[in-house]
Amino acid sequence: MSAPKTLYDKIWDAHVVSEDADGTCLLYIDRHLVHEVTSPQAFEGLRMTGRKVRAPEKTIAVPDHNVPTTLDREKGIENEESRIQVEALDKNARDFGINYYPVSDIRQGIVHIVGPEQGWTLPGMTVVCGDSHTATHGAFGALAHGIGTSEVEHVLATQTLIQKKSKNMKVEITGKLRPGVTAKDITLAVIGATGTAGGTGYVIEYCGEAIRDLSMEGRMTVCNMAIEGGARAGLIAPDETTFKYVMGRPHAPKGAQWEAALNWWKTLYTDEGAHFDKVVTLKGEEIEPVVTWGTSPEDVLPITATVPAPEDFTGGKVEAARRALDYMGLKPGQKLTDIAIDTVFIGSCTNGRIEDLRAAAAILKGKKIKDGMRAMVVPGSGLVRAQAEEEGIAQIFIDAGFEWRLAGCSMCLAMNPDQLGEYERCASTSNRNFEGRQGYKGRTHLVSPAMAAAAALTGHLTDVREMM
């Protein structure tokens, strides 16, 4: 009998094209997702060398980073550079014959929401994209990670990547989550425990009862932020929840192929006794709703806590914390729930799916946001938006005082006009609280959709459990 394997080992082994003596492998890529920001130089490279896209049928493009999310976007993109980038993607998709969802298509949205929604992402696949949040697709038990533009060109030309295998890390969340605690709190709590470099060199497999209990949307939220913990990828073994989500999607297998696929997918789990190089265990019951206070996703605390002091840290983190407090305009000892918020952003590839909108709407129903609050919801795709409208969720947001936008990356990285002004402070369901991420001198507190909704109502960071 062969040695027990992890889920990562199994997917890796199924995709090795060749291996050199030093362990450098050529890994086959099943799905290549492409967006407008990190791909133009790659297509230019193909043109300059006269190379073709090897597998256009396995390549999927959608503009998301630059697109306006305002309701009048059919008028076109005002910013010239953004417009040129989206036009370049239009042209490249056409010239190279790859699958494409243009801005005008209702299926357009954030690439990491569109892929799973359309059934492009399937268990056991290798999935890459020129975007670090490709980790999202790991929720399906697919080995998925971000790549740079040179590698985008490499995959376009060869449908492979030159890779060395990462180490295996297990992150187990035992038990049940308490009310008010969500997938976002799990993934932030893990980063808080391991640090933003804690996963460097590893592929994480998330497991345990609290992970099993999550919907596919929740699992995508967890895996999405594996990259924020430094990991190359995050994985969750596929199960009935996964199969149910995938079945019937436009690009999912059908009929006899579905049965064949299902047979293989059911073998995609970590064998008893397989070796992990690192193991982290958190108790689901002990995870609280969390927020970030600083400018790194590892700056995480339960909402009940107070702002830390630089002296609470060691090494290089002392200076980083001092800088973060200064940037964030916070003082040690301040209660997190006393931090006033002027902006709320609900959306992104982390929390822009239907379940996220439902969670926020449940808190907002029948209520109004605080006077002067700027609040926006940006659904992750046109289809999420349509579903939310059908379910009456859109109206709850509108009645509460939120702007109801069209799909895109929006204020998660603020490449389009959706930005924070200087010193504005946002409760955001996105994934990065870096300096300037949501706008020059803008201040970001990462939270779950329910916590973002609660902050929109009160005007300050709020423990959502008090509203339940």
Next chain:
Amino acid sequence: MEKFTKVTGIAAPMPLVNIDTDMIIPKVFLKTIKRSGLGVNLFDEMRYDRQGNEIADFVLNKPQYRDAQILIAGDNFGCGSSREHAPWALADFGIKVIVSTSFADIFFNNSFKNGMLPIVLPQEQVDLLMKDAEKGANARMTVDLEAQEITTSDGTVIGFEVDSFKKHCLLNGLDDIGLTLEKAAAIDSFEAVAAQARPWV
């Protein structure tokens, strides 16, 4: 790609931990469809004020570090977004080597593709190089890829590890895609086998 063999140049100290790719090149500069010309906006929000004036105490604005070719950086350099604009901007500025205790995975890979050498060393050795870099323009270090050695301004020699394949590509300025396309037959046969085993893909 340009060959990388040996660099002798000024090392600039950036002890801050978790320097992310949004700091290295803010998103407003990602709207380009070219690879070149990003050096002037390297570390833009740390380097310039809103009027575009240089912030005097930012390390790369100091006279002694303006021509730095080596960065000695804090832990977890290059974390965050996958944007290759980060190494493009560093390379365009003239940086050829970055030393840290750890790098984010995607940034690390992206650097090699652009003829830059990221070097991982233990904390004590990074501390030693940081001290050396603080000497300013007299801190001329030599990084020899063939020998896998860094020589500090006072002659201390520190060895480093580098992946053998990546070293080979850097030393010879090799294009990955060209190398992989030589294995087209292996890709063809993998696809043929995979089409049988997993026809739904």
